Amino acid sequence: MKITGIETFLVAPRWLFLKVSTDEGVSGWGEPVVEGRAETVRAAVHELADLVVGQDPLRIEDHWQVLRRGGFYRGGPVLSSALSGYDHALWDIAGKVRGVPVHELLGGPVRDRVRVYSWVGGDRPVDVHEAVSARVEAGFTAVKMNVSGEMNAIATPREADAVLARARQAREALGPDRDLAIDFHGRVSPAMARRLVRMLEEVQPMFVEEPVVPEVQGDVLASVVSASTVPIATGERLYSRWDFKPVLDAGVAVVQPDPSHAGGISELRRIAALAEVYGASLAPHCPLGPISLAASLQVAFVTPNFLIQEQSAGMHYHGGVEPEYLVDASVFRFTDGFVGRPTGPGLGIEVDEAVVRRAAEVGHAWRSPVWRHEDGGFAEW
Template structure:
């Protein structure tokens, strides 16, 4: 079997353009991939077409070699764009292998470690940034059966906040805790916002609400800053979604400070992601992969998590996106009573609805402007003003 072509499709989801790939083979088996990256859909699409020459004419089963060559042989470090393009091709190779062998991808990754995956809701707080708004939305989430939910209460904050905004963030956290009760996990998203000192002030202040983690409280580029916060924070720190190579995780784990690793398979490919899960396991940590891209990303993470012994919890946006997005791929993940279970369909078990994709084309306003007031509503930028 040889790869004959790599095609791309951009789908204009309202708050983030999704980039899908389809890898074709000379035996008629096709593989589905995803390469979504906030704000860089067209750029990532172009990168896919620049990278595909490394796999045309190659056997899709040689996925370890493809993962290496797509990163190493290009020589330049293209960061997250490079990683997303690589993943779009590599994901599709795993799908082809599963289909050819008539097994789900998780079987190729080591088999089933978990019968079902506990999930946490994200993207549910599309409301005004008020304690009342978050309270009402959180009530709806737990009524759907979720036992964990994540949210960013910090608005458009960057590095430091004034006293009024600091207090508002805490009031939102308190409102969500009150809404969900003492036995539901709340996870606080920092979105790389703060200086070390501000992050630690928030960590100390939120402790009484017993969050399960404080995520990405400081920018990821200086691992030393993340380590300092993790060692001094009374709340567990989770991070990792911004990193795109094994070496970054190796350095982070070497400090023995962060033990909840949120790797982003979308920037790594499954081959490297599985290795990072093992690195985390060897360092007594757990994984909670970032799954905030498109619906195939959710499915890919579910296969990875199912086959990973040190899996912690799975992120879900799909339940809170527009209704039409539920049909963009066949057989997306389904949440029942706060858990998902994978089927035994071959490969990823899903195909792209190309006709529906054409009805929702790329829109440059479809990205998440995290430092703009009102971003929580996840509206297209052109709709905000």
């Protein structure tokens, strides 16, 4: 079997899909994308095609090594995301050739279903109690939310109190038997992060995510971790096991590699194993499309230290429209806050190629928002 070609599809709302074809008619799908830089990743995917076309798709680890290390300049969000898409697609092909889901090739499941959470509140959270209550009604047992918009380096007492008030609203709607995850989205300075995580202890978050930007690691991140009893999570903007070691050394409780950014299924497995050495849990970042979610779930089912799975249904980035790119989306049916184990071969999904091709004729030009403070200076989104 040989890889004969690759195709990429830019599809709404902000996704990029990859199809890897072979001479035996078996194809695999991946989702290589950086949100807001989809065209750049697309160029990288095609640039890397010379390294895989004509090769045996079943040599997955060898391809991973060559795609990561085959250039003098390595890593970073763009190249790692391009690699991730290829890794998804090659595992998809391997499962289809053998007639089993990817998690069977990775050692078999360690659980029967995977817990998922739902996003609420949007970028600038409003109507928190109502939004959380709706997710509870839908059967979810955990939600995640931002608790602020722009945040000054040293916030006023009113701004800090507003963060706590939103978290209290969410906790009230959830009650004591469900979980609340809080995302700082890197908007908060280390000084304010230390203050806010202590304030938030009363609502007992499952974790506080990305309290500071990923550039801030080492002793500074460790100071945030040690400032309170709230578990700290991070990792959506880290791209390899080498990136994760310093944050694990700092004491984070939860790692959040993204299957579309951090080297795909192969590297997520290794990051999870590294986290296990530190007693940390895996909660993959996944606000993207169905291929990325399918890849993430294959890892979730074989990872002993897995905690919970992010998914993008109903997410504010969709603009109220839920695109359907699968022949049968019931594989992602959420029941009582869980999703069942996929049993189909490969990634366990069937991409509706005709729908994808039509959507790609329109494409998208999604960009990350650029925020500013009241004085006109740049603000972290």
